[in-house]
Amino acid sequence: MIKVHEEMSIKRPKKIITLVIAIANKLLNELDFKKKINSQVEWDRSHWRISPGGLLKALVLSTFTDIRIPLTRLQERMRDYDLEYLIGYEAAVSDLNSFNVGRALERLGESDCAGLYENIALSALTQYDIPVTRTHSDTTTISFYGEYDTEEMDLTEDEQKELLQIEKGYNKDGRPGSNQAVIGQIATEHGIPLSNRALGGSTSDVEWNKQSLDYLEQLRGKGFKQGIYVADSKLCTQAHIRRMNQKESYVPFVTRCPANFAEKLASRMIGRAYTNEAWEELGQIGSGKKASRYRGISLINDVYGSPMRILVLESSDMAAKAELTLEKERGKLQPIIKGLESKEFVCRADAEKEYRRFCGLKELKLFKCRMEIVEEVKEKWPRGRRSGQTRPAIIQNYKIHIKQIERNEETCKQYMRRASCFVILSNIIDESTSNQDLLKTYKGQTVVENSFRQLKGPNLASVIYLKNPKRIQGLIMILSLSLLLRAIIQYRMRSGLKEHLENNPDQPIYAGWGGRSLKAPTFKLLYEHTINCYYVREQTGEYSFTWPYPEKRDLVEPLLDIMGLSVVSILE
Numbered sequence: 001m002i003k004v005h006e007e008m009s010i011k012r013p014k015k016i017i018t019l020v021i022a023i024a025n026k027l028l029n030e031l032d033f034k035k036k037i038n039s040q041v042e043w044d045r046s047h048w049r050i051s052p053g054g055l056l057k058a059l060v061l062s063t064f065t066d067i068r069i070p071l072t073r074l075q076e077r078m079r080d081y082d083l084e085y086l087i088g089y090e091a092a093v094s095d096l097n098s099f100n101v102g103r104a105l106e107r108l109g110e111s112d113c114a115g116l117y118e119n120i121a122l123s124a125l126t127q128y129d130i131p132v133t134r135t136h137s138d139t140t141t142i143s144f145y146g147e148y149d150t151e152e153m154d155l156t157e158d159e160q161k162e163l164l165q166i167e168k169g170y171n172k173d174g175r176p177g178s179n180q181a182v183i184g185q186i187a188t189e190h191g192i193p194l195s196n197r198a199l200g201g202s203t204s205d206v207e208w209n210k211q212s213l214d215y216l217e218q219l220r221g222k223g224f225k226q227g228i229y230v231a232d233s234k235l236c237t238q239a240h241i242r243r244m245n246q247k248e249s250y251v252p253f254v255t256r257c258p259a260n261f262a263e264k265l266a267s268r269m270i271g272r273a274y275t276n277e278a279w280e281e282l283g284q285i286g287s288g289k290k291a292s293r294y295r296g297i298s299l300i301n302d303v304y305g306s307p308m309r310i311l312v313l314e315s316s317d318m319a320a321k322a323e324l325t326l327e328k329e330r331g332k333l334q335p336i337i338k339g340l341e342s343k344e345f346v347c348r349a350d351a352e353k354e355y356r357r358f359c360g361l362k363e364l365k366l367f368k369c370r371m372e373i374v375e376e377v378k379e380k381w382p383r384g385r386r387s388g389q390t391r392p393a394i395i396q397n398y399k400i401h402i403k404q405i406e407r408n409e410e411t412c413k414q415y416m417r418r419a420s421c422f423v424i425l426s427n428i429i430d431e432s433t434s435n436q437d438l439l440k441t442y443k444g445q446t447v448v449e450n451s452f453r454q455l456k457g458p459n460l461a462s463v464i465y466l467k468n469p470k471r472i473q474g475l476i477m478i479l480s481l482s483l484l485l486r487a488i489i490q491y492r493m494r495s496g497l498k499e500h501l502e503n504n505p506d507q508p509i510y511a512g513w514g515g516r517s518l519k520a521p522t523f524k525l526l527y528e529h530t531i532n533c534y535y536v537r538e539q540t541g542e543y544s545f546t547w548p549y550p551e552k553r554d555l556v557e558p559l560l561d562i563m564g565l566s567v568v569s570i571l572e
Contacts, residue, residue, distance in 0.1 A: 015082045017543075019533040019556070020526065021064050022570045024485050025086055028057055030127065031120055033481070034088070040116050041107040050095050054087040055104040056478055058096055061086060063482040064527075074101055082537050085571075102471060105478070109470030113477040114197045118215075121194050121484055122224070130491055132188045134228040134441060137212045137235075138448040139205050140455070141180040142476075181472065183455070184208040186215065189227075190494075191447045191487040196480035198473050205234035213240070217249060226251075228428070230445055233258040236425060238304055245306040245427055254442050257310065257423040262303055265310070266423040273297040273312035274417055282313075282436045285443050292317035296435045303425070311424040311438055322419035326412065330405065332363055337402050344397045348373055351398040358400075366411050370404040451483055486523040489563070493521040496562030511558040515551075521559065529555045535571060543571055 017025070028034070034053035041052050050058075062077040074096045083093065125132065182199040195215055199208065209231055216226045229244070235255040244251040257266045273279075282294040293316040301310050340358055345351040351373045358364070376399060379392035424442050497518055500509065508517040513525065532548045533556060545567045547553040560566055 015537040016080055017082050017085060017535040017537075017571075018064070019530040019535070019545075019567070019570070021061050021081070021086070022535060023489060023565070024061055024064050026565075026570055027485050027488055028060065028481075031124060033057060033060070033120065036116065036120065037108065040111045040113075041104075042110070043107060050087060050100065052104040052107050055096065055101050056108060056474075058083070058087055059101060059104075059478050060481050060485070063479070064485075074098075082535075085537070102468075105471040105474035106468060108474035108477060109468075109472070113474055114195070117477045117480050117484075118195050120481070121192065122219075124484060124488060125188075125192065125194075128488060128492065130188070130190055130192060130488075132225065132227050134189045134230055134444065135186050135194065135216065135226050136189070136445050136448045137184070137186045137209065137229065137231045138445065138452070139182050139184045139199075139203070139208050140452040141182055141201070142455075143180050181476075182208070183452070183476065184211065185448055185451060186212055187448050187451055187487075189444055189447060190491045191451055192491065193451060193480055193483050193487065196476065196483065198476040205232065206237055206240075209235050209237075209240055213243065213251065216251070228441055229253040230441060231255050232445065233261075236261045238262075241304050241306070241308075245304075250427075252426075252428050254424060254426045254428070254438060256442065257425040261425075265301070265303065265425075267418070269299055269301065269310045269312050269423055270417055270421050272299060273421070279314070280435055282439060285436075285439055290317075294439060296439065298435050298438075300429060306427065307429060309426045309429045309438075311426070311435055312421055313424060313439060314421050318422070319416065319420040322416050325419065326366065326407070326415070329363070329366060333367065333405060336361070336363060337369075337405075340400055341402065344376075344399055346397070348375075348398050351400055355400055366408055366415060367405055368408045369402050370406075371400055371402050374399045374401050451487070454483060454486065455479060489526060490521065490523045492563040493526065493559060496564065497521060500562055509558045509562070511555045515555065518558070521562075526556075526559055529559065535567075 034051070034057050037053035037056055038051050043052050045051070058078055059074060061081075062074055065077045065081075075093050078096055079093050083096075124130070180201040182201060182203040184195070184197045184199055184203070185193050186195040187193045195212075197211070199211075212231070213229075216229065219226060229251050230253070233256040235253065236258055243249060244253050257269075259266055276297055276299075279295040279297055282296050284291045284293050286292075294313050296311050296313045299310045299312065300307055302308070336358075340354070343354065345354065355371060355373075359369070376397045378395045378397065380395050381392045382390065424438060426438060428438065497509065500507075510517055511529070512518045512521070529552070533546075533552065535543045535545050537543055557566075560570075
């Protein structure tokens with residue numbers, strides 16, 4: 001039985017379960033996480049006070065606690081929590097020490113932890129009836145301190161080669177000197193990470209796209225419908241394009257066309273678009289005052305033997321930035337002009353030669369100047385006392401004066417076209433998919449970027465120190481589970497809100513930031529709204545729930561309601 005109090009009247013006790021951890025715990029139980037871990041890894045029950053599944057469940061739940069405490073200090077994160085309820089054992093917080101947790105991570109890493117995660121993610125899609133119409137793929141890097149202590153690992157030469165390679169490579173964390181691993185992720189349009197794999201630190205996006213296509217091909221063999229595959233420009237290789245267009249392995253895709261792809265296809269199509277001039281206004285994609293406006297032209301062109309759809313898009317935001325760039329380039333000319341005008345020449349021919357050199361500078365390629373050559377006559381008197389016959393020498397100098405700087409209309413027009421446009425490449429040539437739909441599909445790539453942003457947040461892992469590669473792989477799987485739970489919670493809020501508004505269009509839910517009407521609720525919104533909301537385990541073994549103040553209840557209960565939950569049902 002759970003008693004619900006209206007206002008906080010007692011101090012924070014030791015045995016608690018915060019509301020957000022209770023929700024995450026409920027999801028882990030529904031996904032049978034602990035049982036799946038214990039059946040996957042090798043362990044001897046007689047040698048483990050808490051099972052690997054229990055320890056790793058505590059680690060997952062700890063990512064939903066106070067972000068000011070490092071993830072490595074699990075005992076501090078979970079000190080006040082009711083471990084008996086959450087883990088299912090009469091465990092002391094001292095059991096969540098680095099040795100036990102490290103050992104559990106190592107056992108997880110020795111198993112097929114990436115495959116285990118992928119199975120859990122797929123079962124979550126089925127269990128919570130989450131649709132998939134497109135999949136998004138991308139990579140990021142996680143930086144590491146330290147090196148592997150391989151001498152204690154007793155590995156064969158083949159096993160050494162299979163280790164997760166923590167090494168220097170192109171770093172997306174802004175830490176170019178750091179060792180790193182690459183994380184490759186495939187996520188659905190609702191942000192559900194289907195796959196989250198730890199890869200060697202020098203793994204390229206081209207290699208990851210190949211692995212992604214391999215994995216999705218395996219899923220299609222099992223009857224999974226992936227929808228449209230969306231990735232950034234590294235998907236554009238001849239091998240990938242040919243593969244996705246083959247009849248037996250056809251994959252509908254959308255990607256950005258890089259500048260150097262297929263004999264500068266993007267540049268050629270931009271030129272065709274401005275010759276055609278049949279632009280379609282696509283409006284704003286996204287919300288907010290600063291959201292860019294787009295117009296586009298869809299063209300069909302053969303690419304490596306297959307007809308492809310090339311969508312040339314002009315962005316108001318990119319055009320505005322291009323205009324600012326032109327003004328900055330104009331500003332860079334001022335010191336160059338000042339240096340030119342300070343020079344003196346003994347003859348007009350030398351001045352004209354210098355002006356021709358000046359006009360050939362790369363800084364002047366977007367501009368043209370109007371100049372004049374000014375003749376200056378000076379008298380130079382000899383040194384010493386002057387007599388009545390002393391006369392000055394007459395010296396003629398020539399100087400260049402820049403009268404006006406103006407844009408070169410033709411080169412600036414070409415620059416603005418290139419800088420204001422980008423090109424989307426797709427094998428979806430069916431007219432039922434509009435240009436606006438195609439653009440929205442590509443812009444949906446932000447779901448992966450948002451997932452990576454959470455992964456690198458202080459409450460998950462941005463910089464990791466782990467000397468054992470198996471533990472690193474295990475930890476990536478655990479962090480992936482945390483992302484999965486957050487994505488499920490967010491999906492349930494959004495789908496619940498959509499259903500509510502469809503049935504009650506005149507009844508907005510005022511549970512957003514600052515009590516505003518709810519638009520697109522996020523996990524972060526729920527997390528911050530539920531701070532200081534927690535269950536208390538009484539001496540009788542029953543639980544009570546305390547609302548800090550009535551306004552908090554007014555914000556949180558609607559969010560629980562659209563998820564089909566209540567403070568009573570969560571612990572049932």
